[in-house]
Amino acid sequence: MRLELLERLTAACRAKRAVCLVRFLESQEAALVVDGEVVIGGPLPEDVREAADRALRLDRSLTVETSRGRTFFEVFNPPLRLVIVGAVHIAQALAPMAAMTGYRVVVVDPRRAFASADRFPDVALSTDWPDEALTQLGLDRRTAVVTLTHDPKLDDPALDVALRSPAFYIAALGSSRTHAKRLERLRALGHDEAALARIHGPAGLDIGAVSPAEIALSILAEMTMVLRKGYSFRRPGREEACA
Protein backbone atom coordinates (compact mmCIF):
# COMPACT_ATOMS: atom_id res chain seq x y z
CA MET A 1 0.00 0.00 0.00
CA ARG A 2 1.30 3.40 -0.88
CA LEU A 3 2.18 5.75 1.96
CA GLU A 4 0.40 8.57 0.17
CA LEU A 5 -2.86 6.61 0.16
CA LEU A 6 -2.50 5.88 3.86
CA GLU A 7 -1.90 9.56 4.58
CA ARG A 8 -4.94 10.66 2.57
CA LEU A 9 -6.99 8.06 4.43
CA THR A 10 -5.98 9.12 7.94
CA ALA A 11 -6.31 12.83 7.09
CA ALA A 12 -9.87 12.21 5.88
CA CYS A 13 -10.64 10.27 9.08
CA ARG A 14 -9.34 13.15 11.18
CA ALA A 15 -11.59 15.51 9.22
CA LYS A 16 -14.50 13.19 10.16
CA ARG A 17 -15.21 12.22 6.57
CA ALA A 18 -16.88 8.94 5.63
CA VAL A 19 -13.98 6.96 4.20
CA CYS A 20 -13.93 3.66 2.31
CA LEU A 21 -10.65 2.03 1.36
CA VAL A 22 -11.25 -0.31 -1.58
CA ARG A 23 -8.76 -3.13 -2.09
CA PHE A 24 -8.89 -5.27 -5.19
CA LEU A 25 -7.46 -8.47 -3.76
CA GLU A 26 -6.74 -10.02 -7.15
CA SER A 27 -5.06 -7.11 -8.96
CA GLN A 28 -3.64 -5.80 -5.65
CA GLU A 29 -4.72 -2.30 -6.60
CA ALA A 30 -6.43 0.09 -4.20
CA ALA A 31 -8.83 3.03 -4.33
CA LEU A 32 -9.96 5.57 -1.78
CA VAL A 33 -13.50 6.92 -1.56
CA VAL A 34 -14.07 9.98 0.64
CA ASP A 35 -17.62 11.26 1.15
CA GLY A 36 -18.74 9.41 -1.97
CA GLU A 37 -15.94 10.81 -4.15
CA VAL A 38 -13.18 8.62 -5.55
CA VAL A 39 -10.00 10.51 -4.61
CA ILE A 40 -7.43 7.82 -5.44
CA GLY A 41 -7.59 4.91 -7.90
CA GLY A 42 -10.62 6.10 -9.88
CA PRO A 43 -12.71 5.89 -11.89
CA LEU A 44 -14.46 2.90 -10.35
CA PRO A 45 -17.13 0.67 -11.95
CA GLU A 46 -20.68 1.38 -10.83
CA ASP A 47 -21.02 -1.88 -8.87
CA VAL A 48 -17.84 -1.13 -6.91
CA ARG A 49 -19.07 2.34 -5.98
CA GLU A 50 -22.40 0.89 -4.90
CA ALA A 51 -20.71 -1.73 -2.75
CA ALA A 52 -18.61 1.00 -1.12
CA ASP A 53 -21.76 3.03 -0.35
CA ARG A 54 -23.42 -0.04 1.09
CA ALA A 55 -20.46 -0.90 3.32
CA LEU A 56 -20.40 2.68 4.63
CA ARG A 57 -24.12 2.64 5.31
CA LEU A 58 -23.88 -0.69 7.13
CA ASP A 59 -20.77 0.67 8.87
CA ARG A 60 -19.17 -2.70 8.30
CA SER A 61 -15.99 -3.66 6.45
CA LEU A 62 -16.57 -6.60 4.11
CA THR A 63 -15.27 -8.57 1.15
CA VAL A 64 -17.50 -9.09 -1.87
CA GLU A 65 -17.18 -10.30 -5.45
CA THR A 66 -17.30 -7.36 -7.87
CA SER A 67 -16.70 -6.77 -11.57
CA ARG A 68 -13.02 -6.37 -10.59
CA GLY A 69 -12.83 -9.66 -8.69
CA ARG A 70 -12.76 -10.19 -4.95
CA THR A 71 -12.77 -6.78 -3.35
CA PHE A 72 -12.39 -5.71 0.26
CA PHE A 73 -14.26 -2.60 1.38
CA GLU A 74 -12.77 -1.18 4.52
CA VAL A 75 -14.98 1.34 6.28
CA PHE A 76 -13.80 4.25 8.40
CA ASN A 77 -16.81 6.16 9.65
CA PRO A 78 -16.57 8.99 12.17
CA PRO A 79 -17.83 8.05 15.66
CA LEU A 80 -21.58 8.09 16.23
CA ARG A 81 -22.90 10.84 18.47
CA LEU A 82 -26.25 11.61 19.98
CA VAL A 83 -27.14 15.07 21.22
CA ILE A 84 -30.18 15.03 23.50
CA VAL A 85 -31.77 18.41 24.14
CA GLY A 86 -33.69 18.30 27.39
CA ALA A 87 -32.37 16.57 30.51
CA VAL A 88 -35.80 15.11 31.18
CA HIS A 89 -37.01 11.70 32.37
CA ILE A 90 -36.89 10.17 28.86
CA ALA A 91 -33.30 11.43 28.49
CA GLN A 92 -32.35 9.54 31.63
CA ALA A 93 -33.33 6.34 29.82
CA LEU A 94 -32.17 7.32 26.34
CA ALA A 95 -28.65 8.41 27.34
CA PRO A 96 -27.46 5.05 28.76
CA MET A 97 -29.33 3.04 26.11
CA ALA A 98 -27.69 5.02 23.31
CA ALA A 99 -24.27 4.76 24.99
CA MET A 100 -24.69 0.99 25.07
CA THR A 101 -25.53 1.05 21.36
CA GLY A 102 -22.25 2.81 20.57
CA TYR A 103 -23.11 6.50 20.63
CA ARG A 104 -21.14 9.20 22.38
CA VAL A 105 -23.94 10.99 24.18
CA VAL A 106 -24.20 14.65 25.16
CA VAL A 107 -27.21 15.98 27.08
CA VAL A 108 -27.91 19.68 26.63
CA ASP A 109 -30.15 21.62 28.99
CA PRO A 110 -29.54 25.13 30.36
CA ARG A 111 -31.85 24.33 33.30
CA ARG A 112 -29.32 23.19 35.86
CA ALA A 113 -31.95 21.53 38.04
CA PHE A 114 -32.48 19.08 35.17
CA ALA A 115 -28.94 18.79 33.81
CA SER A 116 -27.30 17.64 37.01
CA ALA A 117 -24.64 14.98 37.48
CA ASP A 118 -26.73 13.06 40.00
CA ARG A 119 -29.57 12.75 37.48
CA PHE A 120 -27.07 11.83 34.71
CA PRO A 121 -24.12 9.94 36.16
CA ASP A 122 -21.34 9.33 33.60
CA VAL A 123 -23.05 11.40 30.88
CA ALA A 124 -21.50 14.47 29.24
CA LEU A 125 -23.67 17.46 30.13
CA SER A 126 -23.85 20.95 28.67
CA THR A 127 -25.79 23.76 30.33
CA ASP A 128 -25.22 26.13 27.42
CA TRP A 129 -28.20 27.40 25.46
CA PRO A 130 -29.03 24.66 22.89
CA ASP A 131 -28.11 26.62 19.75
CA GLU A 132 -24.74 27.57 21.24
CA ALA A 133 -24.11 24.05 22.53
CA LEU A 134 -24.98 22.41 19.20
CA THR A 135 -22.94 24.88 17.17
CA GLN A 136 -19.98 24.24 19.43
CA LEU A 137 -20.37 20.46 19.18
CA GLY A 138 -20.21 20.67 15.37
CA LEU A 139 -22.94 18.34 14.12
CA ASP A 140 -21.78 15.97 11.38
CA ARG A 141 -23.41 13.24 9.31
CA ARG A 142 -22.78 10.71 12.10
CA THR A 143 -24.65 12.80 14.65
CA ALA A 144 -28.26 12.41 15.78
CA VAL A 145 -30.18 15.22 17.47
CA VAL A 146 -33.25 14.55 19.58
CA THR A 147 -35.20 17.33 21.30
CA LEU A 148 -37.23 16.33 24.33
CA THR A 149 -38.03 19.53 26.23
CA HIS A 150 -41.49 20.31 24.73
CA ASP A 151 -40.45 23.93 25.25
CA PRO A 152 -40.19 25.93 22.00
CA LYS A 153 -37.61 28.29 23.42
CA LEU A 154 -35.25 25.34 24.00
CA ASP A 155 -36.27 22.93 21.22
CA ASP A 156 -36.58 25.45 18.37
CA PRO A 157 -33.03 26.88 18.51
CA ALA A 158 -31.67 23.32 18.65
CA LEU A 159 -33.73 22.24 15.62
CA ASP A 160 -32.75 25.41 13.79
CA VAL A 161 -29.05 24.51 14.14
CA ALA A 162 -29.65 20.80 13.46
CA LEU A 163 -31.48 21.54 10.19
CA ARG A 164 -28.51 23.57 8.97
CA SER A 165 -26.21 20.57 9.63
CA PRO A 166 -25.82 17.19 7.90
CA ALA A 167 -27.01 15.34 11.07
CA PHE A 168 -28.38 11.94 9.95
CA TYR A 169 -31.30 11.88 12.36
CA ILE A 170 -33.26 14.82 13.74
CA ALA A 171 -36.27 14.12 15.94
CA ALA A 172 -38.56 16.15 18.15
CA LEU A 173 -40.81 14.85 20.88
CA GLY A 174 -44.38 16.11 20.90
CA SER A 175 -47.83 15.28 19.57
CA SER A 176 -48.73 15.74 15.91
CA ARG A 177 -50.51 18.98 16.82
CA THR A 178 -47.47 20.31 18.69
CA HIS A 179 -45.33 19.25 15.77
CA ALA A 180 -47.47 21.14 13.24
CA LYS A 181 -47.05 24.33 15.27
CA ARG A 182 -43.34 23.68 15.58
CA LEU A 183 -43.00 23.35 11.81
CA GLU A 184 -44.77 26.66 11.38
CA ARG A 185 -42.31 28.42 13.67
CA LEU A 186 -39.34 26.82 11.90
CA ARG A 187 -40.80 27.79 8.53
CA ALA A 188 -40.83 31.38 9.79
CA LEU A 189 -37.10 30.98 10.54
CA GLY A 190 -36.55 30.30 6.84
CA HIS A 191 -36.55 26.49 6.62
CA ASP A 192 -38.18 25.09 3.49
CA GLU A 193 -40.35 21.98 3.22
CA ALA A 194 -37.44 19.72 2.28
CA ALA A 195 -35.58 20.78 5.43
CA LEU A 196 -38.65 20.41 7.64
CA ALA A 197 -39.27 16.90 6.28
CA ARG A 198 -35.98 15.86 7.87
CA ILE A 199 -37.51 16.20 11.34
CA HIS A 200 -38.97 13.00 12.72
CA GLY A 201 -41.90 14.25 14.70
CA PRO A 202 -43.37 12.90 16.81
CA ALA A 203 -40.03 11.22 17.60
CA GLY A 204 -39.66 7.45 17.44
CA LEU A 205 -41.23 4.42 15.80
CA ASP A 206 -44.88 3.83 16.63
CA ILE A 207 -44.47 0.81 18.90
CA GLY A 208 -47.09 1.97 21.37
CA ALA A 209 -44.46 3.20 23.82
CA VAL A 210 -45.84 4.49 27.14
CA SER A 211 -43.10 4.67 29.79
CA PRO A 212 -40.04 6.93 29.44
CA ALA A 213 -37.81 3.90 28.78
CA GLU A 214 -40.20 2.61 26.11
CA ILE A 215 -40.26 6.02 24.43
CA ALA A 216 -36.45 6.07 24.56
CA LEU A 217 -36.48 2.62 22.95
CA SER A 218 -38.80 3.76 20.16
CA ILE A 219 -36.52 6.74 19.45
CA LEU A 220 -33.37 4.60 19.52
CA ALA A 221 -35.05 2.06 17.22
CA GLU A 222 -35.97 4.73 14.68
CA MET A 223 -32.51 6.27 14.91
CA THR A 224 -30.97 2.85 14.24
CA MET A 225 -33.26 2.24 11.28
CA VAL A 226 -32.41 5.59 9.68
CA LEU A 227 -28.70 4.95 10.31
CA ARG A 228 -28.65 1.42 8.91
CA LYS A 229 -31.37 1.50 6.24
CA GLY A 230 -31.45 5.18 5.34
CA TYR A 231 -35.18 5.57 5.98
CA SER A 232 -37.80 5.12 8.66
CA PHE A 233 -40.96 3.02 8.59
CA ARG A 234 -42.99 5.63 10.28
CA ARG A 235 -43.74 8.00 7.48
CA PRO A 236 -44.44 6.15 4.25
CA GLY A 237 -43.52 8.17 1.19
CA ARG A 238 -40.99 10.23 3.07
CA GLU A 239 -38.19 7.68 2.84
CA GLU A 240 -35.96 9.82 0.63
CA ALA A 241 -36.13 12.72 3.02
CA CYS A 242 -34.48 10.71 5.77
CA ALA A 243 -31.58 9.42 3.70
Next chain:
Amino acid sequence: MIGEEELLERAIAWRRSGRRVAIATVVSTWGSSPRPAGSHLVVDEEGHMLGSVSGGCIEGAVVKEAMEVMRGAPPKLLEFGVSDEQAWQVGLACGGRVQVWVEAVE
Protein backbone atom coordinates in the same frame (compact mmCIF):
# COMPACT_ATOMS: atom_id res chain seq x y z
CA MET B 1 -7.17 0.78 23.47
CA ILE B 2 -6.48 2.66 20.24
CA GLY B 3 -8.80 2.70 17.26
CA GLU B 4 -8.07 1.39 13.77
CA GLU B 5 -7.43 4.90 12.40
CA GLU B 6 -4.85 5.54 15.10
CA LEU B 7 -3.15 2.25 14.25
CA LEU B 8 -2.75 3.39 10.65
CA GLU B 9 -1.40 6.75 11.83
CA ARG B 10 1.22 4.89 13.86
CA ALA B 11 2.07 2.85 10.75
CA ILE B 12 2.64 6.10 8.84
CA ALA B 13 4.83 7.47 11.64
CA TRP B 14 6.91 4.27 11.72
CA ARG B 15 7.34 4.34 7.94
CA ARG B 16 8.28 8.03 7.95
CA SER B 17 10.93 7.37 10.58
CA GLY B 18 12.56 5.02 8.10
CA ARG B 19 11.36 1.67 9.40
CA ARG B 20 9.94 -0.96 7.08
CA VAL B 21 6.27 -1.49 7.87
CA ALA B 22 3.60 -4.01 6.89
CA ILE B 23 -0.11 -3.89 7.62
CA ALA B 24 -2.20 -7.03 8.11
CA THR B 25 -5.96 -6.57 7.79
CA VAL B 26 -8.79 -9.00 8.52
CA VAL B 27 -10.77 -9.02 5.24
CA SER B 28 -13.22 -11.89 5.83
CA THR B 29 -14.46 -13.93 8.75
CA TRP B 30 -16.66 -17.01 9.00
CA GLY B 31 -18.25 -18.39 12.14
CA SER B 32 -17.04 -17.05 15.41
CA SER B 33 -13.85 -15.06 15.15
CA PRO B 34 -12.35 -12.78 17.73
CA ARG B 35 -11.75 -9.72 15.52
CA PRO B 36 -14.07 -8.39 12.81
CA ALA B 37 -13.17 -7.49 9.22
CA GLY B 38 -11.26 -4.22 9.23
CA SER B 39 -9.09 -5.10 12.25
CA HIS B 40 -5.40 -4.37 11.78
CA LEU B 41 -2.04 -5.60 12.93
CA VAL B 42 0.83 -3.23 12.17
CA VAL B 43 4.28 -4.83 12.10
CA ASP B 44 7.76 -3.38 11.64
CA GLU B 45 10.97 -5.05 10.45
CA GLU B 46 12.00 -5.89 14.00
CA GLY B 47 8.72 -7.59 14.73
CA HIS B 48 7.17 -4.83 16.82
CA MET B 49 3.39 -5.19 16.72
CA LEU B 50 0.43 -2.87 17.20
CA GLY B 51 -3.23 -3.87 17.15
CA SER B 52 -4.51 -7.39 16.48
CA VAL B 53 -6.12 -9.63 13.89
CA SER B 54 -7.20 -12.33 16.37
CA GLY B 55 -7.21 -12.98 20.07
CA GLY B 56 -3.48 -13.66 19.84
CA CYS B 57 -3.85 -17.08 18.14
CA ILE B 58 -2.45 -16.23 14.70
CA GLU B 59 -0.40 -13.08 15.26
CA GLY B 60 2.89 -15.01 15.29
CA ALA B 61 2.24 -16.54 11.88
CA VAL B 62 1.05 -13.22 10.47
CA VAL B 63 4.20 -11.46 11.66
CA LYS B 64 6.32 -14.11 9.90
CA GLU B 65 4.50 -13.46 6.60
CA ALA B 66 4.68 -9.70 7.18
CA MET B 67 8.48 -9.98 7.41
CA GLU B 68 8.61 -11.55 3.95
CA VAL B 69 6.33 -8.91 2.51
CA MET B 70 8.55 -6.19 3.99
CA ARG B 71 11.54 -7.82 2.31
CA GLY B 72 9.86 -7.41 -1.06
CA ALA B 73 7.43 -10.31 -1.41
CA PRO B 74 4.09 -9.40 -3.05
CA PRO B 75 1.00 -8.82 -0.84
CA LYS B 76 -0.54 -12.04 0.46
CA LEU B 77 -3.95 -13.31 1.40
CA LEU B 78 -3.60 -15.67 4.37
CA GLU B 79 -6.27 -17.95 5.67
CA PHE B 80 -6.56 -19.44 9.13
CA GLY B 81 -9.16 -21.77 10.55
CA VAL B 82 -9.82 -25.13 12.12
CA SER B 83 -10.19 -26.80 8.75
CA ASP B 84 -6.65 -25.76 7.98
CA GLU B 85 -3.71 -28.14 8.35
CA GLN B 86 -2.04 -25.47 10.42
CA ALA B 87 -5.04 -25.28 12.72
CA TRP B 88 -3.49 -27.04 15.65
CA GLN B 89 -0.24 -25.17 15.39
CA VAL B 90 -1.56 -21.73 14.48
CA GLY B 91 -5.26 -22.19 14.81
CA LEU B 92 -8.27 -20.41 16.10
CA ALA B 93 -9.46 -22.07 19.26
CA CYS B 94 -12.86 -20.45 18.73
CA GLY B 95 -13.46 -22.61 15.64
CA GLY B 96 -13.79 -19.63 13.31
CA ARG B 97 -12.02 -18.92 10.06
CA VAL B 98 -10.40 -15.67 8.99
CA GLN B 99 -8.70 -14.28 5.91
CA VAL B 100 -5.94 -11.76 6.48
CA TRP B 101 -4.47 -9.51 3.81
CA VAL B 102 -0.82 -8.62 4.39
CA GLU B 103 0.98 -5.88 2.51
CA ALA B 104 3.93 -3.55 2.92
CA VAL B 105 3.69 0.23 3.17
CA GLU B 106 5.70 1.62 0.28
